[in-house]
Amino acid sequence: MSRATSIFNPSIPRPTTLNREGYPAFERPLEEQYLQVLLTNTLGNTYYATSDQLLQEAGQVHTAMLEKDPEFAAKALVFARNEGFMRxxxxxxLAALAGVRPDLFARVFDRVILIPSDLQDFFTVLKSIGRGQGGRAVKRAAARWLNNRLSEYWAVKYNGRGRGYSLGDVVRTVHPAPAGAKQSALFAYLAGRDCDASLLPQVAAFEALKRAKTPEERARLIGEGRLPHEAVTGVGGLDKECWRALVLQLPAFALLRNLNTLERHGVLDEYREYISARLTDREALCKAKILPFRFLKAFREVKQTWLKDVLREAVEATFGNLPEIPGKTAVFLDKSGSMAGEYLLIGGVFAVALYKKTKGNSIFWTFNTRVEEQDISIHDSILSQADKFMAFGGTDVAAPVRRLAERKVFVDNVILITDEQQNAGDPFYKVLAEYRRKVNGRVKVFVIDVAPYRSALVSPADPLTFYVYGWSDTVLHYISFAVQGYGGMLDIVNKTAI
Incomplete structure (x- = not known):
């Protein structure tokens, strides 16, 4: 190809925007941008943006999507909460949808609001966006949810302050008509009114815990009342006896997050069999909607060898039903400085899991401005191998594809796990075009974007490039589906029933 042809070639789409580093980039369709916001934007500070900036940008995307296609927005909300494990x-x-399409809002409310903290945050968001208490449709949906879903355990667990709205605030706001005597007593308790305590044994145990004087009495009340650890820790500091009482009733996610605490209090060994079974129960882990990087965080915090083995087994089980990826695959993991923290934890786990699903018929390289060829085993655990990656340096996303082209290495699939913020080297889309021209014109590219920045490496006009957004293990299934011709993430969301 001559220099003039390479510069003016109309078959290569030209960039339409700049990324956060001022590098040429593309805008993906609004639907993809919306999914990216839903599946990766936790509104915390990131390398390139503050939480305030991300909040403002998210609000703009929500507004734009609701103006264009509120039905797709509703489907995406359900998908992000249930398949993406985001909250x-x-x-x-959902708060934005309530003001635009109350009918769609009512249809998806119960599939987005899954736990009381969702409901509490929902009312906080409503107030922050200037919608007050939301109106009649909101109050009806929330009252129905409280009657159908709110348990005594949840009332004790989530009624603490700190979310803007306590559950008591929500009850006083929506005035639910109780469905029975117990629900009536529960709403009265939350609203601070007199209630029939005989109908609420867990509440009674929690109130007694506040008055307990000895560790033995506290431990007894925790066990008999099956009290949630969040409520117990709010009453006062916990000693060994209290943690012993709590172990058997911690939900899977709470157990994972408190392993370090349990280890510090010396109560792990006597519950070894129970903890091992709990954390390797595939069905329970799926219901708990635990993001895989949480296991790597726990893995780094605990010391006992048997417990590390349990966490290794848990992650292998999490990815155990991931379909195999046919064809020769190149897995490229971005380890540049902007990936530091949770992004690299997520990316590392995803990358090793994907490599193992190729049965070794793949290449595994990490990159910043340089490419490093990694020796990854299909037999060693995902966690042990993902634990070794460290983030540093600039970002040349094109570097690994350039090496493929230079060596004329034929692959069927390229999987990039990245935040897409290239700041060095030739633009990715140019190097990809060169690889397709010289080596494999039909290579499929899958970009797993773990960040909320919205600019993209590849034009949406490229039919062989697929974007996947998110932090949950389910995102990897869409790569397998797309490899086999079943469509990408947008297709799956469009098929979501609401």
């Missing part, structure tokens, strides 16, 4: 952005989107 705050779907709740944000």
């Amino acid at each position: 705050l952005q779907p709740v944000f989107g």
